[in-house]
Amino acid sequence: MAAPPSSDAERQRDKDRTRADILDVATREFADKGYTGARVDEIAERTSTTKRMIYYYFGGKEQLYIAVLEQAYLAIRALEAELDVEHLEPEDAIRRLAELTFDHHEAHPDFIRLVSIENIHRAEHIARSEVLAGLANPALDGLTQILERGRAAGRFRDDVDPLDVHMVISSFCVFRLANRHTFAAIFGRDMLDPDRREHYRRMLGDMLIDYLTRSTTRP
Amino acid sequence: MAAPPSSDAERQRDKDRTRADILDVATREFADKGYTGARVDEIAERTSTTKRMIYYYFGGKEQLYIAVLEQAYLAIRALEAELDVEHLEPEDAIRRLAELTFDHHEAHPDFIRLVSIENIHRAEHIARSEVLAGLANPALDGLTQILERGRAAGRFRDDVDPLDVHMVISSFCVFRLANRHTFAAIFGRDMLDPDRREHYRRMLGDMLIDYLTRSTTRP
DNA sequence: GCGTTAACTCACTAGTTCGTACATTAATCG
DNA sequence: CGATTAATGTACGAACTAGTGAGTTAACGC
Numbered sequence: 001m002a003a004p005p006s007s008d009a010e011r012q013r014d015k016d017r018t019r020a021d022i023l024d025v026a027t028r029e030f031a032d033k034g035y036t037g038a039r040v041d042e043i044a045e046r047t048s049t050t051k052r053m054i055y056y057y058f059g060g061k062e063q064l065y066i067a068v069l070e071q072a073y074l075a076i077r078a079l080e081a082e083l084d085v086e087h088l089e090p091e092d093a094i095r096r097l098a099e100l101t102f103d104h105h106e107a108h109p110d111f112i113r114l115v116s117i118e119n120i121h122r123a124e125h126i127a128r129s130e131v132l133a134g135l136a137n138p139a140l141d142g143l144t145q146i147l148e149r150g151r152a153a154g155r156f157r158d159d160v161d162p163l164d165v166h167m168v169i170s171s172f173c174v175f176r177l178a179n180r181h182t183f184a185a186i187f188g189r190d191m192l193d194p195d196r197r198e199h200y201r202r203m204l205g206d207m208l209i210d211y212l213t214r215s216t217t218r219p
Numbered sequence: 220m221a222a223p224p225s226s227d228a229e230r231q232r233d234k235d236r237t238r239a240d241i242l243d244v245a246t247r248e249f250a251d252k253g254y255t256g257a258r259v260d261e262i263a264e265r266t267s268t269t270k271r272m273i274y275y276y277f278g279g280k281e282q283l284y285i286a287v288l289e290q291a292y293l294a295i296r297a298l299e300a301e302l303d304v305e306h307l308e309p310e311d312a313i314r315r316l317a318e319l320t321f322d323h324h325e326a327h328p329d330f331i332r333l334v335s336i337e338n339i340h341r342a343e344h345i346a347r348s349e350v351l352a353g354l355a356n357p358a359l360d361g362l363t364q365i366l367e368r369g370r371a372a373g374r375f376r377d378d379v380d381p382l383d384v385h386m387v388i389s390s391f392c393v394f395r396l397a398n399r400h401t402f403a404a405i406f407g408r409d410m411l412d413p414d415r416r417e418h419y420r421r422m423l424g425d426m427l428i429d430y431l432t433r434s435t436t437r438p
Numbered sequence: 439g440c441g442t443t444a445a446c447t448c449a450c451t452a453g454t455t456c457g458t459a460c461a462t463t464a465a466t467c468g
Numbered sequence: 469c470g471a472t473t474a475a476t477g478t479a480c481g482a483a484c485t486a487g488t489g490a491g492t493t494a495a496c497g498c
Binding site for chain 2: 171183
């Protein structure tokens, strides 16, 4: 039987598949153990290829880690770009945006872990990545528009910065995942308990609306 | 000249001083590099004693790390215990409590880093520590009282859980420190910029008050 | 003074861990 | 088909890293 012509799924040698395989395993390993804790040999072992290929395709542990970060951030940004809240009232749009972040972080714990890990390393790898340094956030544009609409309609206060609102949403959603272990160990409460999920999800939206709709002047 | 009687600062051999020295250096090293990234040899070198003493006093790298965590948490809790807001109106008491956490986290970045690191390790070391597992939080008791007073006076909504409020305060204050590097790398904003400090500090209090004083019923 | 012990020093090792030299095999192309 | 190159596998090594064996010295009670 002759070897099938290229563009075949059964080729024994496949650049893209090997690369993707390594990247996939590495993402789990780095998210699980951290950059320093992750072992190149262990990544290689869980791959269907060998350690030599990691160095062949990525160059080294650090470049592999940067590639993992890039892939993770780009995937997240692609999802955020799908946000469509132009047809919603400002209040509902804010809630929708917050809930998207809430759901999103909950669905991607590995990403949150990678971000925590990268912060421990003072974002030095992000700084070293041409792809990531200064990568724009599409969700932030949507947020800016929502706040503008709400303000124009006289329903939102006029002294809020979109990035500050984004920070509040992120802090709530990130903390819930990133600090769940110490929080549970100290307070005995699992912030990811499904029974409390709706409560938190609604609470975040309530807080944002309460803050945004409160008049600027304050006793 | 006879050797001075004990309880002397110039003794060549001093159990407590050596232990404290190791713990101090280890705290910085673990906070800086993470548990896996920290090197026992490097800790030893920055100490005025030798590596052998680390094993003599603490038993190993992991026990040393746990001792570091215990000391860090106990110091924090001691500070929190000084909180005195009983003489304040509920609104002011909430703001005071939030600002205490805000200031506190900002003043102890190493502690925040240790908490992040411990979460990456899924709080396994806290769980292994008899001192830390289930350590009560005095600030939480204060918070409970404040909320009760505010509710009794008809000024706070009656459906809030103290631990949820604590979570919101923590998430805001922790995020500002723990995620400052990726946040700055992606958005170009330093959340620790002194020029924005007062803004964030006030914003947190505003958000809490807006949420707590909003009536439960909602359109 | 003197023996005992707690505190301390030094040199060493067993096991890891990242990375690479070198050999080999599959795909591709004239 | 034969040669060239891209992709892959094997084996190894240099440097690091947590931990220890065994001896040494200061402090302290008597």
